[in-house]
Amino acid sequence: GHPEIFPLVFTTKTQEIFNCRVDEDVTEENCFKLIKKEDIIQDLKTRATISDFHPVKKVVLEYPGEELLVVFDAKFQYGQNFYFVASEEAKENLLKPPETAEEKEEEEEEEEEENGEETLEVHPYKPPVHKPWISLGSEKEVEEESVKDTVTKIKYMISRVRRKFGAPITFADKNASNVKDSYVECTSYQDKTFSIKMLEKDVGIQMVPKVREASTQTKWAYPKNAATQYFPRQLSNEEKEESQSSEKLKEFLTSVHLRMEIALQQNEIMNAFFDDWKALAEDESSSGGKPDVYLKAYQSFTDLHHLRDRTISCVCWHPTIYGIIAASARKRLSYEEQVNLCDKSLLHQSVILFWSFFDPIHPQLILECPEDIYCFQFSPSDPNIIAGGCINGQVVLWDISQHEEKLQNAKTVADGVKETAVNMVNASVLNILQYIYPSLTQVQQSSTEPPLVRYYAVSSIEYSHKKPVTDIHWLPDYFEDDRVGATSENRAEICVQLVTCSPDSSVLFWDIPATKLPEQPSSEKVKEKKVFYMPPDVPDTFKHLDLCWKPLTKINLCESDTNREYSPIRISLRELHYHYKTSEKVQSVNTLEVPAKESPYREMSTPSSKNLKGLENISTDFSVGTEVSENNRLLMKMLIQDIQKTEQLNNRKHTQKYAIHTETINTLQRSPFFKDIILSIGGRNFAIWKEGVTNGPILQSSCSAGRYTAGQWSLTRPGVFFIGRDDGNIDIWDLLKKTHEISHFQNISESMITFISPWIASAKQHFLAVSDDLGVLHVLEICQTLSDPSRNEHANVLDYFEREVKYLKYCEQEFQEHQEFQ
Amino acid sequence: AEVEETLKRIQAHKGVIATIVINAEGIPIRTTLDNSTTVQYAGLLHQLTMKARSTVRDIDPQNDLTFLRIRSKKHEIMVAPDKEYLLIVIQNPCE
Numbered sequence: 001g002h003p004e005i006f007p008l009v010f011t012t013k014t015q016e017i018f019n020c021r022v023d024e025d026v027t028e029e030n031c032f033k034l035i036k037k038e039d040i041i042q043d044l045k046t047r048a049t050i051s052d053f054h055p056v057k058k059v060v061l062e063y064p065g066e067e068l069l070v071v072f073d074a075k076f077q078y079g080q081n082f083y084f085v086a087s088e089e090a091k092e093n094l095l096k097p098p099e100t101a102e103e104k105e106e107e108e109e110e111e112e113e114e115n116g117e118e119t120l121e122v123h124p125y126k127p128p129v130h131k132p133w134i135s136l137g138s139e140k141e142v143e144e145e146s147v148k149d150t151v152t153k154i155k156y157m158i159s160r161v162r163r164k165f166g167a168p169i170t171f172a173d174k175n176a177s178n179v180k181d182s183y184v185e186c187t188s189y190q191d192k193t194f195s196i197k198m199l200e201k202d203v204g205i206q207m208v209p210k211v212r213e214a215s216t217q218t219k220w221a222y223p224k225n226a227a228t229q230y231f232p233r234q235l236s237n238e239e240k241e242e243s244q245s246s247e248k249l250k251e252f253l254t255s256v257h258l259r260m261e262i263a264l265q266q267n268e269i270m271n272a273f274f275d276d277w278k279a280l281a282e283d284e285s286s287s288g289g290k291p292d293v294y295l296k297a298y299q300s301f302t303d304l305h306h307l308r309d310r311t312i313s314c315v316c317w318h319p320t321i322y323g324i325i326a327a328s329a330r331k332r333l334s335y336e337e338q339v340n341l342c343d344k345s346l347l348h349q350s351v352i353l354f355w356s357f358f359d360p361i362h363p364q365l366i367l368e369c370p371e372d373i374y375c376f377q378f379s380p381s382d383p384n385i386i387a388g389g390c391i392n393g394q395v396v397l398w399d400i401s402q403h404e405e406k407l408q409n410a411k412t413v414a415d416g417v418k419e420t421a422v423n424m425v426n427a428s429v430l431n432i433l434q435y436i437y438p439s440l441t442q443v444q445q446s447s448t449e450p451p452l453v454r455y456y457a458v459s460s461i462e463y464s465h466k467k468p469v470t471d472i473h474w475l476p477d478y479f480e481d482d483r484v485g486a487t488s489e490n491r492a493e494i495c496v497q498l499v500t501c502s503p504d505s506s507v508l509f510w511d512i513p514a515t516k517l518p519e520q521p522s523s524e525k526v527k528e529k530k531v532f533y534m535p536p537d538v539p540d541t542f543k544h545l546d547l548c549w550k551p552l553t554k555i556n557l558c559e560s561d562t563n564r565e566y567s568p569i570r571i572s573l574r575e576l577h578y579h580y581k582t583s584e585k586v587q588s589v590n591t592l593e594v595p596a597k598e599s600p601y602r603e604m605s606t607p608s609s610k611n612l613k614g615l616e617n618i619s620t621d622f623s624v625g626t627e628v629s630e631n632n633r634l635l636m637k638m639l640i641q642d643i644q645k646t647e648q649l650n651n652r653k654h655t656q657k658y659a660i661h662t663e664t665i666n667t668l669q670r671s672p673f674f675k676d677i678i679l680s681i682g683g684r685n686f687a688i689w690k691e692g693v694t695n696g697p698i699l700q701s702s703c704s705a706g707r708y709t710a711g712q713w714s715l716t717r718p719g720v721f722f723i724g725r726d727d728g729n730i731d732i733w734d735l736l737k738k739t740h741e742i743s744h745f746q747n748i749s750e751s752m753i754t755f756i757s758p759w760i761a762s763a764k765q766h767f768l769a770v771s772d773d774l775g776v777l778h779v780l781e782i783c784q785t786l787s788d789p790s791r792n793e794h795a796n797v798l799d800y801f802e803r804e805v806k807y808l809k810y811c812e813q814e815f816q817e818h819q820e821f822q
Numbered sequence: 823a824e825v826e827e828t829l830k831r832i833q834a835h836k837g838v839i840a841t842i843v844i845n846a847e848g849i850p851i852r853t854t855l856d857n858s859t860t861v862q863y864a865g866l867l868h869q870l871t872m873k874a875r876s877t878v879r880d881i882d883p884q885n886d887l888t889f890l891r892i893r894s895k896k897h898e899i900m901v902a903p904d905k906e907y908l909l910i911v912i913q914n915p916c917e
Contacts, residue, residue: 232861235849243851244825248906249843253828256902256909259889263900264835267915273893 004087006056007073007080014052017043018070031072032095037063059086069094093124279791295730295746295768295780301327301355302776303363312771314375317759319383321407323357324364325759325769327777330372330391352376352388352398354407355777364407367398368454374468389469389500390458395510397457406451459510465502472500475509667711673718673794677801681711681723690805698804699739712756714782716766717789719797724753730770732786736796748778758782832911839897842910844868851907863899867910871903 010018018035040060044051053060060068069091073083085091174184235243243249266272310329318324329351350372354365369388373396376388384401400407475497498510665682676691684704687697710724719735723742728750734743751773759767766787770778790796833841833854842860843852848868853860875887890901893915902909 232865233849235851240851243845250824252904252907253825256904257828257832259902260832260900260909260911263889263891264838264913267898267913268836271915
């Protein structure tokens, strides 16, 4: 710095005193002002501490010169607006250099304002002053970083005698074998003096888990079959009683029954899962365009050998085996002969033929009959027992259990695969031969020949009917009918009773003693109260019955008052719960409805049962359709009391008789869906009856062109039934479509239809067996529209019947009123 | 008693096929069906109700099963559970 420079602040007063007012006396250019020392001292004395020179008072007093220089510091170079130069030398320097430019103008030391001629104030050039270097410690660093030789360098000087340079070379030979391995070399070796010992090494380490192999051996347990048997826990009766009366149960029921009732009511009100879409489709199909209704011809069976000049009188499907159908043949008689049937001894062999779907040419089985069979039935409990009614009034029994297997394997027979290996070769040969040499078949005992089964039992002639047995039925097996399904049977599930009727105005009840029932003791017979003597003890076959078989009961259909005899043609039983032997629970199947006569309703307990439980809840009414000998065909109902009270046997109430049909009733059948609806067909018209409605039939058809000869309800649709005519047509009636005429008809054959039998073989296959007068058995497949019921068909048909009943009542009322009026 | 009355009332509803009351262990106390069917229904429905109840409670422990309805092609099975007993009603819905 400049130690002789003292910055000062000059107040305005001071500036006035010393005439160095800013911008007036002193300007930036003329910034020097010389002030006399005495003036300053005086000022100091007068103003003492407030004088501006006070801080520099000492300097002023010691100032050697007379005049002091004050410089106006416009740029505040030294911090104040003025500065005071304290030494003469500095003053001179300051004044002179600026004055050197103005030397010519000012050389005086007078207080003169400097001219502004010199615009620039240039600092005088000072050559750099050599100052001693102050070390700040950097030489140490330099020293550290510099490389110095720690060791003195070794110097080597190698010399060689000069004369050796360029001297000639002499080579010498050495034998290679002298040297080991014939190889000379100068091997390198490791000189330890030159190796560097490594004192420090970087090594990486990794941790790995220890791996160890180990093994174990387990015990092998071999599989063993184990079984557990359990039965459900049940409370004893006391416990049940106790818990039933407990308070907790009451509380529980009170709290729960409300929920339950709500849910039940919900279900009653509407069906939440009703599929409208589906229902729409079904309605459309039934109401919309004409659906395709047809009976597709499936197969037809005929046998020239056995059925020449014969007609089929009755057709029955085998209840359990699929595709087996049996047909009974009898001699074709003219109408007159038919009416005046008497026992004719026929030379030709009467047979029942068994056909299988899989073999349309050969009958599977032939049942030999003593006489022509008018009607026959499979036993519902054991399809191997067949009962038939002959044209001479006898009842015949067959047992085909030996051939059951053959029938079941009918398919394999048709394919040519024989059961016995012996006949393996002969089989196909025989098939061919059978046609070439018909006589061969009678001689050969091969399996192609349908086996001839002889009847096992024939009833005694004197106790049978006097006229042909026109209808035969197995009586159903009685049981306690629960809502869910019968589980408590009171006896062995065997149908052992038959009922037959014949135009000799009698209805006979037959009892078949159990042949295969091991548990049925003969003591049961004692309980039976019969009018006639019962067949003897339990045998092994029916053979003992042969010609000794007598009926259980006989009912004479005579009107006691008018002494008129009625000739029953058909019987229709009310309760027809047949159980075909199946492994699962017993199912009720409707019987194959052979037109039957209506017999009175009665309660019956089958005597052959083990426990004679009271069966009051089951009614065994049956209706009888008759042909009265005096050309009055009537329909009759009778009421018969409990058969056990035989004294009341003749106490019958005749309820109603109706004369509707012009000719013999050939069909009397209950609807499979409605227990109290009966279809009767005879002559040229048919009628539908409802039990309990005594005014007349609820539906009666008009006279048709042809005679109705056969008829059956459809098994699947409640409002459909089939009628066969004498011109070979099948008429299909659909009560929901039209009730005044047929909905569809189809021609099956040229001759008269003698029998119709529908059958459900499987869910998709519904068959209709139609037999005609020529001895041909046609099997037709019922199309879907005819076999699948529409949604509410049952309800609709029921509705229809009720409407008709109401209408009848109404008519009756009207009639009565009219009568009264008159 | 009241028990009889209530059960009869439920039984009298349209379409009801059967009514079964079983206790907490699944042993039938009161039934209108035959024994073997009852036992079968009791065992199966008891297990199903337990399972259904545990399902409901697993999802929300505050919740509990009040009613169980199983609708099948042929009929509807309704189960009303309680702490100690189970009421089962089989109904054939109207159609």
